[in-house]
């Protein structure tokens with residue numbers, strides 16, 4: 325991601341409107357690019373100041389800490405979604421293997437035996 329692209333995404337980040345597929349890229353860029361980090365921090369401070377005027381739920385003025393927390397929370401969200409995705413993929417694969425096993429077991433038990441022998445004869449098994 326380029327600096328220009330990251331800067332363009334700052335308002336979307338602050339409003340939680342950044343597309344999921346861009347969020348990780350954005351966070352990675354901001355964390356490794358001091359210039360974009362400063363830019364984000366500035367906007368974040370202004371954004372929180374406006375929020376603070378609207379209601380006083382932000383009792384802390386430690387903007388750097390609040391930004392760190394916000395980045396961290398959004399990163400954790402990405403990881404959680406990814407875990408769910410892998411978990412789902414793994415479940416589907418496992419059910420397919422079980423179904424395939426049942427299919428062979430029912431239709432051709434001797435073939436299953438051949439496959440089993442083939443697997444156990446593989447080096448390293």
Ligand SMILES: [Zn+2]
Pocket residue numbers: 326327328330353357359360
């Ligand atoms: Zn940058």
